[in-house]
Amino acid sequence: MAAPALDLDDLRDRLLAGERAALARAITLAESKRADHRAAARDLIDAVLPHTGKAIRVGITGVPGVGKSTTIDALGSNLTAAGHKVAVLAVDPSSTRTGGSILGDKTRMARLALDPNAFIRPSPSSGTLGGVAAKTRETMLLCEAAGFDVILVETVGVGQSETAVADLTDFFLVLMLPGAGDELQGIKKGILELADMIAVNKADEGEAERRANAAASEYRAALHILTPASATWTPPVVTISGFHNLRLDALWEKVVDHRERLTATGEIARKRREQDVKWMWALVHERLHQRLVGTAEVRERTAEAEASVSRGEHSPAAGAARIAELIGL
Template sequence: MEITIEALAGGDRAVLARAITLIESKRPDRRAAARRLIEAAMPLTGRAVRVGITGVPGVGKSTTIDALGAGLTAKGHRVAVLAVDPSSSRTGGSILGDKTRMARLAADPAAFVRPSPTSGTLGGVAARTRETMLLCEAAGFDVILVETVGVGQSETAVADLTDFFLVLMLPGAGDELQGIKKGILELADMIAVNKAEGEGRPRALAAAAEYRAALHILTPASPAWSPPVVTVSGLTGEGLDDLWERILDHRRRLDATGEIAAKRRAQDIRWMWALVDERLRERLTGDAAVRARMGAIEASVRAGAASPSAAADEIAALIGL
C-alpha cells in the first residue's frame, strides 16, 4: 500500500518508519512511489532546526544526544535522531545499535530514533539521510539531530545536510589538538568539550581554552556568528541547556541575514547533483550485460592490458556518454 502524505503528516511513528523504509528501498517499483511521497512532503518541510553532530568514536555522541533530546522533548519539542551506522566494507552488515545506546529517546513517544546503515556511502552519511530528514519534518518533528560516524569525509557530508554543525571533543587537548583536521574547525559552528564532570572538569576547561585559541586564528564562515567553545556533560546533562540556547541563537542570527535560506538552497543544488550521480551509477549496475562488460573492463585494467583512462571512456560509452 502506498503511503499518503496525509498519513505521514499525522505524526504516527509507525507510518514514518514505513515511509523511510520505502525511500530506502532499491526496488524499481518502489522508487516511483518514494519520489511521489518526497514531492508531496516538500511543502511541509523547512521549519525544523537541523543539527549535525560529529566527534571521534568514544567522545560520547550517543550519550549526549540522548540527554539533549530527552531535555528537548520535556520542553515540548518533537525530536528525530538520524543515527548513521557504519556498514562493514566486507559484509555490508551493520550493528544498528543506536536504540540501545539512546535508551531514553527510544522509549519517548515524542522522539524518533532511526539507525541507518551507510552501506558504503562516501562520507559516512546514509544514502537516504536527506530524504529521511525531510520525511521526519513532514511528520511534525521540529528538531532533527544527525549523528555521523565521525570518520573520513563524514563531517563535510553532514554539514551539507544541516543548518548547524556541532563538533564534540574529548577533554585534554594537548597532543589531541595537533591531530585535529583544520577542515573540522572550519566547518564547526560550535565545539563542545564533553565529559566535563567530576575529576574530568579541569581537563575539559583546559581543553576548551586550547580550542578557543585555535578557533581565534580562523575566519568565521559567517560574519554574523563566531563559533563558541563550551563544556558539557552528556552523562549528567550539565551545559546542555546552554548548548541548545546557543544553537537557537545561531538560528535567529542567520535567519535574520538570510544565510539559513541561502545555505539550504545551496544544499538542494548539491542534492540534485548527488541524485544525478546516483542515476548514472544505477544505469551502469542495473543491466546484467553492462555489469558483465564492466567486470571484463576491470579485469583488463587489473592485468595492465588497458589504461584507467581508456577503460573509463569505454565504461562511459556503455551508457551513451
C-alpha cells in the first residue's frame, strides 16, 4: 500500500504550532537522502523561514570527559525552568565503519530528555562532516520555527567539527578541565581563536575548585596573547560545575550579554549572513558528492579510477581528473 501523500501546508502549520511530532517529521525529511524528501524539506524550510532567526544559538565543545552532556543537562534544565524552550542538537560524527552514532543517546541528558520544553536530536554525519553542518543548520531552523528560543549545538570535540559548529552558532563555548599545566600545552590555537568564552568545568569545591581557578588564570593569559582585542567582546574565562549546577546562571548571563552587545552593533546579523553563504556552499559540496555516489554507473567508474591509482597505473591527479569528468568538471 502506497504511503499517503505529504501535505506540506499541514506540516508547516503543525510545525509552527509547536507540535513535536511535526518537528520530528520535518527533521526526518531534512535528513532523508531521497530526492523527493530533500525537495520537500527545502520547500518547508523556505515556508517557515520568516519564523526563524530569533533564538540564541550556542555551540558547545570540549574534549571527551570534560562533562559536556552533564553541563548541558543542567544548563538546559535551568533555562526551561526560567521559561525558555531549549533544543539540543548533537553534531555527531558517525562511525565510518558501521554508520552508527559515536555519541550516546538521550540517556546522557536524563532531565532534559523528560522535559516537555526541551528537544534533543543528534545529527549523524554518515562520515561527511559537511553533511553534518548542513543537516544541523536545517534542523536548527526547524526547531526555531517550532518555537524553541535557545539552541544548544554540541560537538564531540574532534578537530574540524569544532569549526563546523562555530560556523553554525552565535556564541561558541569551550569547556575545559581543571589542572591547566599539561592541558594548556595541548590546546589548539584555533580553538582559542574560536572561543567566545572558556568555562573550566568540575570546579566543585576544595582542591577541585582551587585547581579550576588556577587553570582559569592560565587560560586567561593564553586568551590575552592569542585572541585579538575587540571593542565589543573580550572572551571571559569562568569556573563552573555542571554536575553540581554551580555558576551556570552566571555563565548564561554572559551569553545573553554577548548577544545584546553584538546585536546592538549589527555583528550578529552580519555573522549569520556569512554563515548562510557557507551553508550554501556546504550544500553545493554535498550535491557534488551525491552525484559521485548517486548512480551505479558513476560508482563503477569511480571504483575503476580508484583501482588504477591504487595499482600505480595512474597518478592521483589523473584519477581525480577522470572522476571530475564524470560530473562535468
